[in-house]
Amino acid sequence: MKNIFDRKITSKFLYTVLVAFSVASCSSPKSADESIPASETDGNEQRGQLASWQDEPRDRIMDWVTSATTEGNSGFIPIADRIAVFDNDGTLWSEQPIYFQLAFAIDEVKRMAPEHPEWKKNASIKALIEGDMDKFLSGGQNALVEALAITHSGMSVEEFDSHVKAWMNTATHPKSGKHYNEMIYQPMLELLDYLRANDFKTFIVSGGGIDFMRAWTEEAYGIPPYQVVGSQLGLSYVDSLAMPELIKTPELYFNDDKAGKPVGIYRHIGKRPVFAGGNSDGDYQMLQYTSTGEGSRFGLIVHHTDSVREVAYDRDSHIGQLNKGLDDAAKYNWLVVDMQKDWKVVYPFEMGNP
Amino acid sequence: MKNIFDRKITSKFLYTVLVAFSVASCSSPKSADESIPASETDGNEQRGQLASWQDEPRDRIMDWVTSATTEGNSGFIPIADRIAVFDNDGTLWSEQPIYFQLAFAIDEVKRMAPEHPEWKKNASIKALIEGDMDKFLSGGQNALVEALAITHSGMSVEEFDSHVKAWMNTATHPKSGKHYNEMIYQPMLELLDYLRANDFKTFIVSGGGIDFMRAWTEEAYGIPPYQVVGSQLGLSYVDSLAMPELIKTPELYFNDDKAGKPVGIYRHIGKRPVFAGGNSDGDYQMLQYTSTGEGSRFGLIVHHTDSVREVAYDRDSHIGQLNKGLDDAAKYNWLVVDMQKDWKVVYPFEMGNP
Numbered sequence: 001m002k003n004i005f006d007r008k009i010t011s012k013f014l015y016t017v018l019v020a021f022s023v024a025s026c027s028s029p030k031s032a033d034e035s036i037p038a039s040e041t042d043g044n045e046q047r048g049q050l051a052s053w054q055d056e057p058r059d060r061i062m063d064w065v066t067s068a069t070t071e072g073n074s075g076f077i078p079i080a081d082r083i084a085v086f087d088n089d090g091t092l093w094s095e096q097p098i099y100f101q102l103a104f105a106i107d108e109v110k111r112m113a114p115e116h117p118e119w120k121k122n123a124s125i126k127a128l129i130e131g132d133m134d135k136f137l138s139g140g141q142n143a144l145v146e147a148l149a150i151t152h153s154g155m156s157v158e159e160f161d162s163h164v165k166a167w168m169n170t171a172t173h174p175k176s177g178k179h180y181n182e183m184i185y186q187p188m189l190e191l192l193d194y195l196r197a198n199d200f201k202t203f204i205v206s207g208g209g210i211d212f213m214r215a216w217t218e219e220a221y222g223i224p225p226y227q228v229v230g231s232q233l234g235l236s237y238v239d240s241l242a243m244p245e246l247i248k249t250p251e252l253y254f255n256d257d258k259a260g261k262p263v264g265i266y267r268h269i270g271k272r273p274v275f276a277g278g279n280s281d282g283d284y285q286m287l288q289y290t291s292t293g294e295g296s297r298f299g300l301i302v303h304h305t306d307s308v309r310e311v312a313y314d315r316d317s318h319i320g321q322l323n324k325g326l327d328d329a330a331k332y333n334w335l336v337v338d339m340q341k342d343w344k345v346v347y348p349f350e351m352g353n354p
Numbered sequence: 355m356k357n358i359f360d361r362k363i364t365s366k367f368l369y370t371v372l373v374a375f376s377v378a379s380c381s382s383p384k385s386a387d388e389s390i391p392a393s394e395t396d397g398n399e400q401r402g403q404l405a406s407w408q409d410e411p412r413d414r415i416m417d418w419v420t421s422a423t424t425e426g427n428s429g430f431i432p433i434a435d436r437i438a439v440f441d442n443d444g445t446l447w448s449e450q451p452i453y454f455q456l457a458f459a460i461d462e463v464k465r466m467a468p469e470h471p472e473w474k475k476n477a478s479i480k481a482l483i484e485g486d487m488d489k490f491l492s493g494g495q496n497a498l499v500e501a502l503a504i505t506h507s508g509m510s511v512e513e514f515d516s517h518v519k520a521w522m523n524t525a526t527h528p529k530s531g532k533h534y535n536e537m538i539y540q541p542m543l544e545l546l547d548y549l550r551a552n553d554f555k556t557f558i559v560s561g562g563g564i565d566f567m568r569a570w571t572e573e574a575y576g577i578p579p580y581q582v583v584g585s586q587l588g589l590s591y592v593d594s595l596a597m598p599e600l601i602k603t604p605e606l607y608f609n610d611d612k613a614g615k616p617v618g619i620y621r622h623i624g625k626r627p628v629f630a631g632g633n634s635d636g637d638y639q640m641l642q643y644t645s646t647g648e649g650s651r652f653g654l655i656v657h658h659t660d661s662v663r664e665v666a667y668d669r670d671s672h673i674g675q676l677n678k679g680l681d682d683a684a685k686y687n688w689l690v691v692d693m694q695k696d697w698k699v700v701y702p703f704e705m706g707n708p
Contacts, residue, residue: 080578157620201580214624224434225624226555226581235620237613237639243646244639246620259591266511266589266600268622270568270579285591285598292597 050194052187057342060335061191064298068274069198075296077274079199084275085265085286086188088206088213088230090320091279091302092221093184094173096311099319100180101212102144104167108151122146152233153250157211160248164215178349181220186351187343188277188302192221200275205229205265207257207282211248229268231256261286279304280320287325291332299334301325306340309350404548406541406698411691415545418652422628423552429650431628433553438629439619439640440542442560442567442584444674445633445656446575447538448527450665453673454534455566456498458521462505476500506587507604511565514602518569532703535574540705541697542631542656546575554629559583559619561611561636565602583622585610615640633658634674641679645686653688655679660694663704 050058067075068082089095106128113119113129120126124139125146136143152160168181176183192202204213204223210230217223234249256264262285265273276283276290279302287299303322304313314322329336337343345351404412421429422436443449460482467473467483474480478493479500490497506514522535530537546556558567558577564584571577588603610618616639619627630637630644633656641653657676658667668676683690691697699705 080572083580203580210621210624218434226437226557226622228624232621235617237616237643239613239639239642243648244616244643246616246643259593262591262598262600263589267564267586268580270564270582285593288593289591289598289600294597 050187050190052190052344054342054344057335057337061194061298061300064296065194065198068296077296081271081274082195082198082200083203083269083271083273084195084200085203085205085229085269085273085277085290086192087278087280087283087286088204088208088217089279090304091185091277091283092188092192092204093180094310095320096313097174097319099208100173100183101208102148103171103180104164104212105144105148105151107167107171108163109147112151116150119150125150149233149250152209152212153248156245156247157235158245160211161215164212168216176347178347181216182349183347184220185302185343186345186348189221189348191277192223195275196222201227203227203229203265203269203273205256205261205286207231207255207261209233210256229256229264231260257282259285262289265289274298276300277302278325280322281324282320284325284328287334288328288332291334299332301329301334301336303336303338305338306343306346308340309346310339312340404541404544406544408696408698411689411696414689415548415652415654418650419548419552422650431650435625435628436549436552436554437557437623437625437627438549438554438631439557439559439583439623439627439644440546440630441632441634441637441640442558442562442571443633444658445539445631445637446542446546446558447534448664449674450667451528451673453562454527454537455562456502457525457534458518458566459498459501459505461521461525462517463501466505470504473504479504503587503604506563506566507602510599510601511589512599514565515569518566522570530701532701535570536703537701538574539656539697540699540702543575543702545631546577549629550576555581557581557583557619557623557627559610559615559640561585561609561615563587564610583610583618585614611636613639616643619643628652630654631656632679634676635678636674638679638682641688642682642686645688653686655683655688655690657690657692659692660697660700662694663700664693666694 050061053061064075067073068077070076086092089099093100109119109125109128120129124136124143127133127135127139128143128147139146168179172179173183195202202221202223204217204221204227206213206229208230210228210232213230214225214228217228218225231252232254234251234253236247236249238245238247254260254264258281261283265286272293273290274293274296275298276287277300278284278287283301287301291297291299301322303326304311304320306312313320314326325334326336339346404415407415418429421427422431424430440446443453447454463473463479463482474483478490478497481487481489481493482497482501493500522533526533527537549556556575556577558571558575558581560567560583562584564582564586567584568579568582571582572579585606586608588605588607590601590603592599592601608614608618612635615637619640626647627644628647628650629652630641631654632638632641637655641655645651645653655676657680658665658674660666667674668680679688680690682688693700
């Protein structure tokens with residue numbers, strides 16, 4: 001995805017926000033038995049076999065992994081180098097009609113407003129608090145960035161983490177009615193498990209906010225916080241308290257998007273990955289960096305082709321635009337996954353309750 | 355340690371550099387049978403029992419770990435939260451008479467000079483190249499920072515990595531005559547293995563350069579690159595080549611020292627550690643951040659008291675100064691390890707060849 005703190009968000013994107021939120025904002029508590037079971041890092045048999053993938057893409061993935069894990073094979077990769085990186089929005093979970101983190105920010109402005117009378121000094125935020133979405137959006141990119149900044153800073157990292165977790169347990173998606181962390185892709189969960197069962201380390205490398213993701217990625221994907229790379233705001237150590245805290249501050253510290261992704265990968269991981277999965281041109285450089293290293297490599301693009309089970313979009317989309325990636329997929333031998341044809345199911349909830 | 359890119363290096367420190375390098379700069383190739391075996395991440399029995407520790411500190415560490423890993427115990431810590439962080443210079447390996455990374459930079463200036471005639475435009479660097487250490491040091495902090503910058507940037511991350519590895523295999527310490535990666539602390543290797551055997555994740559959190567450490571920490575400590583946090587220079591993705599590369603650039607991007615350590619920890623790990631080890635006031639905030647979290651915590655300070663086997667220094671030292679840490683050790687219940695009394699051996703090479 002594009003970094004959502006980036007101020008260069010198009011007006012068409014703003015329109016999408018408007019449409020989305022004219023039908024959204026319905027929240028309901030999530031009962032315990034609806035909760036998603038934690039992803040099993042040791043892999044269960046079904047996921048381990050990439051059961052939700054059709055034969056052709058599954059065989060291509062499995063052939064490559066078999067080659068990478070067979071000693072003596074020309075494609076063999078030592079365990080220490082088995083680094084797999086995945087974008088998050090549009091690659092591991094959905095990103096339409098708006099990035100879920102932006103939905104969080106908008107919900108949070110409304111929820112937190114009573115504690116922050118000073119927020120109404122900003123006309124756009126005042127409009128949002130008062131439910132006037134038209135006026136909020138007329139504030140343009142600055143209004144959205146302001147909504148993100150005030151809900152993502154001015155508190156300790158622990159407080160922010162608890163805000164994200166609470167939102168994830170209550171807010172629901174305007175189209176599916178599901179909790180956002182239920183809108184993860186079953187075939188990608190299987191792929192993560194399959195790679196881990198073959199001694200790959202799996203990392204998220206996303207334009208989304210690192211702290212926003214870390215609040216739920218371990219439960220959803222089996223990926224611990226120290227294997228999550230993302231965009232970052234400021235962070236300040238405050239020791240004037242009995243319990244010293246790290247306080248989030250609003251400046252953009254690192255933009256983990258486009259050419260920032262290889263940089264973020266090296267800063268956090270310190271190795272060139274051998275496997276990369278993405279879905280948009282924001283992932284182009286991460287895929288390119290991965291695929292042009294020496295030795296055996298695998299690149300994968302999730303192509304959003306399914307207008308029934310999910311949303312169909314690519315070259316002309318203002319969220320998750322995929323243009324250059326499609327053009328160069330053959331050149332770099334990237335597997336372009338056709339969601340409609342290649343995935344037997346999209347979301348775990350389609351599989352029914354066990 | 356103090357961040358070595360920091361320009362606020364005292365003149366006394368410069369004097370130390372001078373003394374050190376009047377006797378240093380002897381390099382010899384390291385033969386294969388001299389090489390240090392890789393640290394075993396699964397732990398061998400001897401290290402697993404903290405064999406090089408005297409009874410008192412060993413019992414205190416083991417009692418805490420037993421409590422942290424015993425379900426039902428009030429000090430129990432779930433596996434996902436067993437995060438242990440360690441400073442590097444002066445905590446896992448020696449740092450006297452000068453930070454080893456600075457020794458690397460000085461050696462590298464001399465080695466690389468023939469490829470860089472432009473370096474002689476800087477009078478201090480010219481003096482260093484021509485062997486005039488007095489004149490080089492008269493350039494003060496700026497001269498040292500310049501030596502670091504030119505040897506740590508202007509090349510791909512892979513090239514830099516190969517430079518560090520080559521230096522580590524040839525350069526030797528002016529006092530011990532050993533390769534620098536042989537001057538790691540045997541009791542700390544045992545502690546790392548012991549914690550890992552008890553399902554702790556071990557991380558390095560150092561003021562030293564992240565890329566400099568990653569070149570050798572996996573072999574020396576069993577700590578992979580993605581578990582190393584350190585100070586960072588700039589990084590730029592260059593895709594105008596057949597094989598796109600990350601190029602190191604000279605600006606200071608992140609200073610992983612003092613209050614920067616809790617920040618670096620959160621940016622990379624995303625959790626508050628439960629165990630921290632350090633040796634200087636540069637580690638104070640990391641130890642404080644760790645020790646003031648909720649639940650069971652362990653903080654450890656390596657106190658350099660051994661003038662025979664290593665170097666004795668603390669409150670007045672300009673390398674690894676330990677002042678506030680000693681004052682507040684009791685307040686935070688930090689274990690102050692007396693190297694002379696508490697460690698049966700300091701370096702692995704004291705144990706003889708097996």
